[in-house]
Structure formats: C-alpha cells, structure tokens
Amino acid sequence: EVQLVESGGGLVQPGGSLRLSCAASGFTFSDHYMDWVRQAPGKGLEWVGRTRNKANSYTTEYAASVKGRFTISRDDSKNSLYLQMNSLKTEDTAVYYCASQMDVWGKGTTVTVSS
C-alpha cells in the first residue's frame, strides 16, 4: 500500500525553526518527484515546493512566499522527505502535506506559529 506519513509539526514562536519529515512506503521513492503543500486554517491549498528525483538532479523549486526560508531535501536511502522551515512567520501556520507527484498525499502535520 502506498503511504506517506508526515511528522514534526508543533507550536513554534515567530522567528523559530522546525523540521518536518515525510516517511514514504509502498512505492519506489527514489523515482518520484515529491511536493510539500500547505493549508492554512479555513483556507485553500497552497503549494510550498518540490524536489525532483535523482534523474533530474534533485533540483528544487519553491513558492515565492517561502523561498529563502524553507528548504526541501530528501534521503532516498531512508525513503524520506524533509522540509526545513526557518524564520517562521504567523502566516506559515497551516497543515503541511507531503505528496508524491501530486497523486498520493499524506494525512498532514500541523504547524502553529504563535507567541
């Protein structure tokens, strides 16, 4: 069964950092592009960024709203995806989902940025 499980969410103060993880199983993780998508409370979906696969040099892309603050990485040996979030703002409060090529999604992990 294809499965994505996010972890690492929590409460953090503005200006703080947090690292999210996404554990993948049931498919060949190393072949897939992986995305992070977030959803602020009561709002729509916002794409955060993408990491491509080894064949595409693990290149990354980011939304303008997070570029320079967030970093996406992956460890194919551990079937894991990461989102390092620095300089967090209150507007980064959201449920963060990882998704495999935008067709399979995890259940999400909640990040709350508040003092």
Add this chain to the structure above:
Amino acid sequence: DIQMTQSPSSLSASVGDRVTITCQASQDISNYLNWYQQKPGKAPKLLIYDASNLETGVPSRFSGSGSGTDFTFTISSLQPEDIATYYCQQYDNLPPITFGGGTKVEIK
C-alpha cells in the same frame, strides 16, 4: 504565475443532480490540470488527472474535460458521500504549481 479561477465557490444541490464546476487558467496550460476532492479534516484526494483521466478506483460519476484555458469538472449524479470541497490545480508551469480557490459542495 498562472492564476486558476474556479467557480462557483460554493453550491447546493440535491442527491441525484448533475453538478458542474469550472476552472479557468490565466494562460494556456494544455491539459496539465488535476481535480481533487477534500473532505473536512482529510487530505486532498486526486480524482482526475491530465484534465480528463479518471484516477484508478474513482467512481465513474466523476469526469473532467477541457484544454487550454477552460476546464470543467462534473459529478453526473450527486451522492451524499460527495459532500466535500473540490479544487483544480495546474502543473504546466512551475514554479509555482497553483490551485483554484475551491468549490464547496453541499446537499440541498
């Protein structure tokens, strides 16, 4: 950035009704469009990919059409379990991938 304009933002229909949602892209995206269903407190679920292809296991009452800038998502016969918010999403040109604003579907 490509803007996705989705309408209506909400609708109320009776069980068995045909429901149609539209999504307009700010520029030509060919057929690089997905449709998702999101139920409250759950992750989005892919229903339609490449504008008109039904994802495996998705009931055939769901369908999608269109190309270029104008797209349509249809539920041929609304069922109680279809109550959800539906999103279109383009992936022709990133960054960024962009989503429509969502359509909340309710039962009348």
